[in-house]
Amino acid sequence: MNIINGKTGWIEVICGSMYSGKTEELIRRIRRTEYARQKTQIFKPVLDDRYDSEHIVSHNQLKEPSQQVNSAREILQLLEEDTQVVAIDEAQFFDIGIVDVCNQLADRGLRVIVAGLDQDYRGLPFGPMPQLLAVAEYIDKPKAICVICGNLASRTQRLTRDKDTIMVGAEDIYEARCRDCHEVLD
Ligand code: ADP
Ligand code: ZN
Secondary structure (H helix, E strand, O other), X not given: OOOOOOOOOEEEEEEEOOOOOHHXXXXXXXXXXXXXXXXEEEEEEOOOOOOXXXXXXXXXXXXXXXXXXXXXXXXXXXXXXXXXXXXXXXXXXXXOHHHHHHHHHHHOOOEXXXXXXXXXXXXXXXXXXXXXXXXXXXXXXXXXXXXXXXXEEOEEEEOXXXXXXXXXXXOOOEEEEOOOOOOOOO
């Protein structure tokens, strides 16, 4: 039986490869909260400043103003009293504290929408994403299109041989590929 008393918060995770439409979907959900006249705050980690430090930006040029934070804890410090929805982009770059922060917000009755890469360029789980997926009430995994074969793509192909897990970049270094076409260069 579902008991809905209007005070329940929850966590939604949108995850997938690069170009799968995570930010596009996050922005779509944010815009709908605006129609519903709900106060929404948008956060992203300092690390992600490739296009714009003051907005979240999708690869098809949608954008929304956002606040940059150095750590997950800072989200709690910047939270305004009347905020009902918290949206977080590029969650894979956060410290593991992001899991507790999202849980605390949801426990307080907020809707928390989190977007992030589920896998790194090797196809391995990325940062705190596995834990976020475990505690989320709702999960969506949009797919990109594999640039090699045209199938649905769940992986991010790095086009250079660099081995750092975090290497911020876009079309120049990464493309979307399916499981079959994805390869880890050595
Ligand atoms: P993500 O946040 O998952 O990296 P975005 O929401 O920023 O994705 O961008 C999604 C957009 O990327 C798509 O709407 C499309 O315009 C563009 N795009 C570029 N390459 C691809 C691809 N290989 N497959 C699907 N969409 C792509
Ligand atoms: Zn393919």
